[in-house]
Amino acid sequence: MIVDHLKVYFKAGRGGRGGSAISHISHHKERGDGGDGGEGGNVYLKVDAHYYDLKKFKSKNRFEAPDGEAGRAANRKGRDAEDLEVGIPPGTRVLTLNGKILADLTGTDESFLICRGGRGGKGNYKRDYTKPAGRGEEKEVFLDYRIPNDIAILGFPNTGKTSLFNALTGHDFKVAAYPFTTLSCITSKFTYNFRDYIVLDTPPLKRKGISCDSHNRFLRHIARSKILLFLSRADSDFESDFEAIKKGITGFSPGLLKNKKVFYLVNKIDKMDKIPVKRGIFFISVQASLELKELKIEIERCLTASCG
Template structure:
């Protein structure tokens, strides 16, 4: 998928179908002059339904679909025949899509499961035919209910990328390079800040045909939590990652300071982000000899206060196996503990 085809925010107008009118028909037949009411009910208007599709990774297919309307219900007929139901309109979205009311900005629901369906606006109920209104005192009602009007709404669809691991770091930290080495993803890579303007997803192949998903998020700058730079545009994408991988280059002026700035931006955006598992990775370590690496380890042991960290080099293919092992261990610690507790 090219970067221009990644769309994670769209505004659309949706309208359900109106209900069909009930019929006020009176039965007439040869030799039966006053057969009584036999008007059928109107059909239900079509719903607009949001459906999760795991094969989709973007909202690009909705970029130009500004108005989405369901079909109207058919009118009731004679002989108590019910009108047809309006055609439902199904909008397929990638997993991780948040649906928000544009006017109130209230979150209506989120789609996180494949095949999950939620009705966004309900179709109008069909009107009852005059057959329902017959009584001992009114045996030939000549009226029926009209169909209920449609519901309409302006909504915002916002995609929050669903990935197991989110790459967090300053621009030009080497996130895209790491993603390209670990996965089959082909992000744009160049030696200048903000090469990545849209999230890139890649599947990391692990041992015994296992895998996990890693997302390269556009780089953080100071003030991002207030919307500076790319701001909230990328921060929402790491809200759903279960593990955050902080990537800091070995040639940074102050590795500890960069890490603290990244943490502070996440804290100001959403304090709950700090509850996620964290792994610090010092990249471009092929620039360090053994002596420098040893001295740096002593400093980082104090600076990171127990937070795990690794040294890697994407270009020189150093430490990548250890990195995948560590990430797999962090992602699966919750599922492995119950098994061990039962002696399995």
């Protein structure tokens, strides 16, 4: 199961204490020569493509950068603390506890300064007193992971979603004639005309309580999709299926369909005696490879035209 939403605490390092030291110039004269403290460590969130969800934050959800080193005698500055980098998967949003988006990190090697380290304290080398060090920032935030993808496949059980996914990506993921073969979201590349796109295969929608968060929580991962493939089968009431999928998505999150192109697909037409003509609906057979080339052409045309 994908771990995609967690509360995590981050704290930057405190600045090092300013040094307090006395240097005797002569028998009757002295001066301060305590050095400044080092800077506290910053905390960065850094995109790391080796992570595929937020699972690592279940076992550790507190991260603290080290403090700066204290200033020393002879006006020696304390060492700055090392920054702390925390790896996150591409597609992670950083939210305040009130839901405000602080960052949306999708690019390779992209990073975000979430907590700034405190400034080092001032030593007494220029004055007869020290100045206190700054405290490091601290934040408790939600990390919210949305799988990066261009194309998402949606449908009820036994419509052939995973078979379509395999046909588009060239993979051979598990396919069976019983419901709920796909238990979690899967992604892979769809390559066409030397361009790569990411396809997302989702678990089957549950007809009962389709807009219920606990049943179909994976719908949050179509937020980044440009194209949605609604898939039904030839021996069902496919137009009712399409309407049910659409209602389920808008019930789950009203704005989730905004700026997305929807392709309506009816699979298993090799089982039909006569193929109906319905405007706006693609009639395909994944198993018999019917009309798949035409579908790929339309998908690629839409993506290159930035359709929505």
